Amino acid sequence: MLKNDTLLRSIIGFGEYARKKGLRVSTAEVSDAVAGLAALGPMSLTGLREALQLCMVKSVGDFEKFNEAFDEYFLGLRPDVVATVAVMSLEGQGRRAGGRRKEPPPGRTEQKAVEEDGASNKSFEAVGTPVGAVPAWASALASGKGGSIPESLKLYLAGQVFSAASELVRDPLSDADRRDIVVAVSRLAVEKLLCESDLPAVEDALRGFIKLASAVEKARCKYKTRKNSWSDFSALGRTPFNGLATELVGIPPDLLDARLERLDRARLALLTEEISRAAAALKPLIGGLPGPANRRRVLDYRKTLRASLATFGEPFRLCRSARRRRLRRLVTVCDVSGSVKEVTGLFLAFMYGLHQAFGGRVRHFVFVSEVDEVTGYFSLPTYGECFDRVVSAAAVDYRGYSNYGKMLKSLWGRYRDAFDHETVVLFLGDARTNRYDPEVGILEEISAVVKRTFFLNPEDPREWYTGDSAVAVYRAAAEFVDISRFRKLLEFISRLPGVVVAC
Known part of the structure; x- marks a missing residue:
């Protein structure tokens, strides 16, 4: 089973979304994809695309439908999924490098990996426009005319959602970064580089970026929770901060x-x-405390008895619960x-x-x-x-x-x-x-x-x-x-x- 429940649900959801896009994907193929990803472990968005292609694409004509569905689902519609993939990708690189995050080789960046997939041609901005139609205010904000802003926001304004999520994993959005963004936008307005008609688009873009940053932070907390055993926190000397x-x-x-x-x-x-x-x-x-799903559950007699009413008093299904x-x-x-x-x-x-x-x-x-x-x-x-x-x-x-x-x-x-x-x-x-x-x-x-x-x-x-x-x-x-x-x-x-x- 996959170590991250969000990614597991996303693969199942992607199978349903691919069917709506006209791709013939059976339940068995989705199950094969889940089993394959569980065996491969953390991977980049490029690796995820290739793994799913092996399980879900049956003919040459299906490649176009698959790529379109993949780009829309993972890059345009689900910031929580993009965040999860980015976190697991960088954590996987760090694990293979002996606990240290390996720097990408010269000439190869996260942006280039996305371009190799053809995803850059399908990426979308938060306002829903293609990457090629970057508004003037976005260019001015990314170029630093209003002041310094986080690198992740620059990538997001350029439509590189996965690269922005990867950057947020390396450098999470802080309170100081939020203030810098507010100051930069205010300066653009003072210098007449931001018109009143641009305000709805600016608001939508910044809201989408903040949503992506929140999704990345939640994904980081969930992934670290899976890696560290919370059941040992009550015992002193066995916490993840020992070293x-x-x-x-x-x-x-x-x-x-x-x-x-x-x-x-x-x-x-x-x-x-x-x-x-x-x-x-x-x-x-x-920051992201684990809920009941992340703890050892015990038998809940009340819920079990209530559920047995549907089977004429026979407790065919045992219900378990844990305190949050x-x-x-x-x-x-x-x-x-x-x-x-x-x-x-x-x-x-x-x-x-x-x-x-x-x-x-x-x-x-x-x-x-x-x-x-x-x-x-x-x-x-x-x-x-x-x-x-x-x-x-x-x-x-x-x-x-x-x-x-x-x-x-x-x-x-x-x-x-x-x-x-x-x-x-x-x-x-x-x-x-x-x-x-x-x-x-x-x-x-x-x-x-x-x-x-x-x-x-x-x-x-x-x-x-x-x-x-x-x-x-x-x-x-x-x-x-x-x-x-x-x-x-x-x-x-x-x-x-x-x-x-x-x-």
Whole structure:
């Protein structure tokens, strides 16, 4: 059976569509095509065309009908199918290259592969016009007259739907890309390169592109879900992110195991960039959560008995079901006082990456003694802008001394709505109270309400119980995690999918 249900349904649907186009395709031939594709594994659109031709074309006269039906079905009518084929194609290339995506040989690109199939002559734009009739506004937008736009949009405007989908697999559409598109279209309108009569066509084209980008993102999530066993997420140490530390290029092993508070600025800047990327890389794992079809099903007695009424009480068909997974909310509370100033940038970069992965299901707070919500700043296009706004606009006194007790009082009193039974809380700090009252009772109240409470401490564990540290009293209410070394922080990121995904 094919590993991707969308592609399986698409092959069956293509058989029905080919019959409507006058091609004689039997159920047995569709079954042979499904079995053949399951044996061949991931392939490009070119390979898919050739495989289906072997199963469905019976005479020379059928080639034209087949190619017409294939182009219309896979390139013009079904963006979800194009996205699935693009994802499986590039994932298959990466697998054959030993886990790394192989670059195409010189002179051969995805565009050339589509042209070899003759698909470029049959491609359609989102507005339904042939490729040869590219409007003036589309040419101006693709040429960069309004500003830079993603390469995938340029390919889409040229009618190369599969190439655009392949590019979206390599470089997914981000919030910054969406803003660039809006700015580029606005500039074209200001410079009179975009007429009022062009607006419906522009709207249709951009809506079609966004639909294709969404289909690609869903296909990537589904395909990665099939590759990674979600049933193991509840067991720590067996998540798909286990090898994340070794996959980060450009970071020597000695830097991974070095004490964070002893690193110089240059090395901390490198780790800051990598931790933001590593946290944001959770998005494909939690962005498209697997539904019941992707989990082990158990016998559903109620549904089985109800279905048996159609067979006079005999349970000829056993019904099975599974609970749907859901994503818990996340709250981060970061200490930005002087005692952790060496790792403050690393903490904020970690929070920025989490925000990219979780979207609207995360809230961020910073504190010294007073606490302030800074969630809105983490939606800015770059981490640099986010860091500048947090440092300059957050209502906290950066010159003061950390007071965890006062922070907990303010957090629980002003932002109690942020905590419920589906919330995971991350405190980032050294838990040094400067001998103020730690208010451990409030932390216990928060822990009793939320699902999990973690305290990520950048200090060496040998120093946790010295001086004014409140680790000893807080430990009863929160789970302390040692992140004094970069590898430890990466290991915690690998645990997050098993914590935030509710079974």
